[in-house]
Amino acid sequence: MSGLLTEAFLSSLLTGAIVAAIPMLLAGLGEQMSEKAGVLNIGIEGMMLMGAYLGFFVAYETSSLWMGFLGGMLGGALVAVVMAVLCVWLGLNQIVIGIGLTLGAEGLTALLHHFQFSRTYPRLPAPERLDIPGLTDLPVIGPSLFGRHLIVYLAVLAVIVLAALYRRTNLGMTLRAAGERPAALDVAGGNVLGIRVVAVLFTGAMAGLGGAYLANIGAGLFIPFMTGGAGFIGIVLAMLARGRPLWVLIGALIFGAALSLTTALQVAGSNIPTDVIQMLPFAAVMLVLVLFGRRAKLPSALAASYERGAR
Amino acid sequence: MTQAADNRTDLSPETGAGIIGVHHVTKRFPGVIAVNDVSLTIHPGEVHVLLGENGAGKSTLVGILAGLQEPDEGHLTLNGRQTRLASPADSLEAGISTVFQHSMLVPTLTVLENLTLGAPWYQRPPRARIEARMAELQREFALSLPLDAVTGELSLGQQQQIEIARALLRDSRVLILDEATSMLTPQGAQELGARMQKLVQSGLAVIFITHKLAEAYRFGHRISVLKQGALAGQMGPEQLGAMTEDQAVDEIVRLMFGRESGAGTAEQRQSSARDETLLRVEGLSTQGDADVLGLADVSLSLRAGEILGVAGIDGNGQKQLAEALAGQRPLTAGRVELEGADITGASVAQRRRRGLRYLTDDRLEEGSIAAFPISENTVLKDIGQPPFWVNGVERPSRIAQHARDLIAKFNVYTPGETTPIGRLSGGNIQKVLLGRELSGEARVVVFNKPTYGLDLQNIEASRRRIAEIAGRGMGVILISTDLDELMALSDRIAVMEGGRIRGVVKNDGSGEALRLRIGRMMAGEEEREEQPAPDERKETTA
Ligand SMILES: Nc1ncnc2c1ncn2[C@@H]1O[C@H](COP(=O)(O)OP(=O)(O)OP(=O)(O)O)[C@@H](O)[C@H]1O
Ligand SMILES: [Mg+2]
Numbered sequence: 001m002s003g004l005l006t007e008a009f010l011s012s013l014l015t016g017a018i019v020a021a022i023p024m025l026l027a028g029l030g031e032q033m034s035e036k037a038g039v040l041n042i043g044i045e046g047m048m049l050m051g052a053y054l055g056f057f058v059a060y061e062t063s064s065l066w067m068g069f070l071g072g073m074l075g076g077a078l079v080a081v082v083m084a085v086l087c088v089w090l091g092l093n094q095i096v097i098g099i100g101l102t103l104g105a106e107g108l109t110a111l112l113h114h115f116q117f118s119r120t121y122p123r124l125p126a127p128e129r130l131d132i133p134g135l136t137d138l139p140v141i142g143p144s145l146f147g148r149h150l151i152v153y154l155a156v157l158a159v160i161v162l163a164a165l166y167r168r169t170n171l172g173m174t175l176r177a178a179g180e181r182p183a184a185l186d187v188a189g190g191n192v193l194g195i196r197v198v199a200v201l202f203t204g205a206m207a208g209l210g211g212a213y214l215a216n217i218g219a220g221l222f223i224p225f226m227t228g229g230a231g232f233i234g235i236v237l238a239m240l241a242r243g244r245p246l247w248v249l250i251g252a253l254i255f256g257a258a259l260s261l262t263t264a265l266q267v268a269g270s271n272i273p274t275d276v277i278q279m280l281p282f283a284a285v286m287l288v289l290v291l292f293g294r295r296a297k298l299p300s301a302l303a304a305s306y307e308r309g310a311r
Numbered sequence: 312m313t314q315a316a317d318n319r320t321d322l323s324p325e326t327g328a329g330i331i332g333v334h335h336v337t338k339r340f341p342g343v344i345a346v347n348d349v350s351l352t353i354h355p356g357e358v359h360v361l362l363g364e365n366g367a368g369k370s371t372l373v374g375i376l377a378g379l380q381e382p383d384e385g386h387l388t389l390n391g392r393q394t395r396l397a398s399p400a401d402s403l404e405a406g407i408s409t410v411f412q413h414s415m416l417v418p419t420l421t422v423l424e425n426l427t428l429g430a431p432w433y434q435r436p437p438r439a440r441i442e443a444r445m446a447e448l449q450r451e452f453a454l455s456l457p458l459d460a461v462t463g464e465l466s467l468g469q470q471q472q473i474e475i476a477r478a479l480l481r482d483s484r485v486l487i488l489d490e491a492t493s494m495l496t497p498q499g500a501q502e503l504g505a506r507m508q509k510l511v512q513s514g515l516a517v518i519f520i521t522h523k524l525a526e527a528y529r530f531g532h533r534i535s536v537l538k539q540g541a542l543a544g545q546m547g548p549e550q551l552g553a554m555t556e557d558q559a560v561d562e563i564v565r566l567m568f569g570r571e572s573g574a575g576t577a578e579q580r581q582s583s584a585r586d587e588t589l590l591r592v593e594g595l596s597t598q599g600d601a602d603v604l605g606l607a608d609v610s611l612s613l614r615a616g617e618i619l620g621v622a623g624i625d626g627n628g629q630k631q632l633a634e635a636l637a638g639q640r641p642l643t644a645g646r647v648e649l650e651g652a653d654i655t656g657a658s659v660a661q662r663r664r665r666g667l668r669y670l671t672d673d674r675l676e677e678g679s680i681a682a683f684p685i686s687e688n689t690v691l692k693d694i695g696q697p698p699f700w701v702n703g704v705e706r707p708s709r710i711a712q713h714a715r716d717l718i719a720k721f722n723v724y725t726p727g728e729t730t731p732i733g734r735l736s737g738g739n740i741q742k743v744l745l746g747r748e749l750s751g752e753a754r755v756v757v758f759n760k761p762t763y764g765l766d767l768q769n770i771e772a773s774r775r776r777i778a779e780i781a782g783r784g785m786g787v788i789l790i791s792t793d794l795d796e797l798m799a800l801s802d803r804i805a806v807m808e809g810g811r812i813r814g815v816v817k818n819d820g821s822g823e824a825l826r827l828r829i830g831r832m833m834a835g836e837e838e839r840e841e842q843p844a845p846d847e848r849k850e851t852t853a
Contacts, residue, residue, distance in 0.1 A: 171432040173424040177417045184415045187377060188429030188477075189400040195432065299419075308398075309379040 016260025055212025076208020
């Protein structure tokens with residue numbers, strides 16, 4: 001096995017882990033806010049895919065990754081608007097609508113891509129990196145941790161900012177009240193539907209950004225169905241994290257590492273059968289669920305719509 | 312908004328400048344007219360008591376004033392101007408603070424967070440300000456709260472204090488208390504009464520809803536009685552001032568029930584206790600923490616046909632005792648024996664099958680599933696059991712029949728057995744749960760505040776049923792904060808304080824003297840009588 005522990009192997013493992021973790025992290029942070037507020041957002045996979053498509057399209061047309069990220073957030077948020085109107089305002093079933101949105105976005109993005117690019121998959125130029133002098137030159141961890149695009153650091157910053165907001169302002173308490181006992185928030189003069197709409201839109205934007213990252217940085221191109229369940233893993237992360245953004249980050253890194261191990265092992269050419277290797281991420285999901293599934297504590301009013309004065 | 316030109320003619324008989332006017336308000340729900348053409352004026356400087364049977368429409372009227380519901384007909388005025396209260400925020404804005412009948416706290420948040428709920432999300436919790444205001448409340452009203460405790464872990468009585476504190480913190484002009492004393496001890500209720508007097512002296516208006524007529528007379532300046540949604544009568548300050556308590560109570564009972572007072576203070580029931588011991592509890596202890604008391608070395612015994620009352624100020628371990636007996640709370644020490652068999656390790660379901668029943672005081676959260684029809688709720692604890700399930704197949708017609716019998720027998724006021732239980736008024740939910748616990752082969756029944764929130768007639772009926780249960784040879788543990796109830800029903804009364812039994816006294820009918828003895832123990836004074844021998848194994852600190 002010593003052949004595996006080469007510098008190249010470890011470096012590509014770490015790099016891959018981070019590239020794979022960022023979209024799940026962003027989706028997980030978004031989903032976390034929405035679940036806190038009592039909205040189970042199963043449409044997140046669709047929001048991510050729409051973000052990937054629109055993010056790529058805008059970046060391709062404008063040749064600007066940042067415009068692409070903005071486009072991705074917009075794409076995710078657009079799908080989230082549908083969710084907010086149907087599930088929060090009209091009180092329709094969140095699970096049915098969520099599944100519908102995911103399926104719808106899958107079809108729509110594949111179709112749009114086909115119209116625009118037919119069978120070709122144009123690539124974006126390699127992203128510019130934020131080289132931190134000194135740190136980037138470190139062996140193994142240097143290029144994988146410190147030679148990344150700025151958006152990676154912004155994503156990690158988002159963890160800190162959200163944790164601070166939840167802890168230090170009334171935001172966390174308002175979200176939790178909306179998810180735990182919306183009537184209590186309502187009679188205290190809070191705006192249940194308002195905070196839920198905000199949470200759903202935030203989820204859309206975060207998932208869209210995650211999708212755009214996946215397309216523009218991770219792959220450099222858009223392929224239909226490219227999110228491959230990253231949004232759903234975001235839901236799992238949010239449920240396991242018990243409302244703590246830091247746990248979403250840790251979870252995303254674990255799943256990211258499992259995913260990247262697949263590629264890294266293949267690159268290293270080990271003699272473990274590829275079928276077994278490709279099972280790894282899924283085995284990791286199951287292992288984590290078995291080990292920590294009991295941690296998950298969901299808000300009482302999750303997935304229940306709120307209607308004032310109903311008994 | 313248009314100024315109501317004709318509001319003078321709209322006002323109720325004894326008018327004057329009111330803060331709030333309710334003008335010919337009607338509110339319908341599918342199958343019921345909850346409020347029927349009601350007009351009222353709420354005056355500053357007055358405690359306005361709303362009385363009425365379960366389901367009379369009191370809480371619906373409160374909901375309208377709190378902005379939860381809008382009237383189907385009629386309108387509201389604020390300081391003489393016609394107003395819409397379209398949301399709770401509008402109502403708060405108008406200076407109306409409400410403590411609802413059912414808890415409106417978020418159990419997973421801390422007390423402080425519940426006090427600040429509704430503040431803009433981007434602000435920081437105003438901890439220092441709240442602490443300062445709480446200190447004021449403590450001075451003025453003797454209200455003190457553990458700000459960092461998780462709300463759901465406090466007793467219901469303490470939770471109610473949070474809601475009252477929250478309403479007081481808002482500096483409102485009108486305070487609505489919907490059955491705020493139902494969770495309080497007589498002394499707690501007295502304190503609340505004193506608080507209300509202070510508030511009205513400073514020019515506020517208080518709307519106070521209760522089922523206790525003595526409270527209505529003592530705390531109220533004006534009393535309005537609702538009957539099946541309509542205003543059945545009103546007594547103003549002059550009228551009340553000219554009456555003695557007994558006269559007033561007679562008049563109210565006449566308005567509410569259309570008959571002369573038959574309620575009065577119940578006679579002490581004839582004992583039906585036999586020698587056979589049904590339940591023996593030894594050295595029961597549970598884990599406590601900063602906010603929830605643990606039980607310490609609780610020992611009790613209960614004979615067939617006996618009613619053992621458990622007295623105590625709310626939050627002194629009564630709920631923990633009930634839950635430990637029902638098997639819902641893990642023990643750290645002790646032993647429970649039912650009819651000679653050790654059931655210490657038995658599950659909730661096993662205990663229930665053996666005939667140990669528990670009627671919770673937390674009807675909506677723990678006792679029932681609000682969205683399920685009444686029928687399903689009546690068999691909630693028998694899922695999978697015959698005759699309602701046969702070989703795993705549900706028998707809806709048997710369940711429905713069972714529910715209809717129960718509704719008839721317990722006088723539940725509902726459109727039908729398919730109505731979701733959450734739609735019933737508080738008292739009617741209680742009746743369904745009572746009926747559920749008494750069905751089947753019950754041996755020992757643990758009641759936790761069984762008559763809380765019921766109206767006079769239903770209280771009487773429930774007490775009669777509890778006495779009947781004992782009469783049929785079952786054992787009853789009756790936990791209550793109402794001393795009159797305990798003294799009317801119990802053979803013996805155990806007094807709980809600080810998670811332990813301070814003493815068990817025989818209910819020898821010595822009236823006022825007994826009351827004083829119990830009161831002393833409730834305050835923590837030791838008194839031992841016919842207690843089982845003290846347990847040597849335990850080294851708990853006294
Ligand atoms: N949201 C609702 N949907 C359907 N029915 C309702 C609703 N709210 C109240 N009701 C019905 O309206 C009637 C009045 O109920 P309300 O809760 O106002 O009674 P109450 O006087 O407060 O009784 P209690 O003393 O038992 O609390 C009841 O028959 C109740 O079932
Ligand atoms: Mg009520």
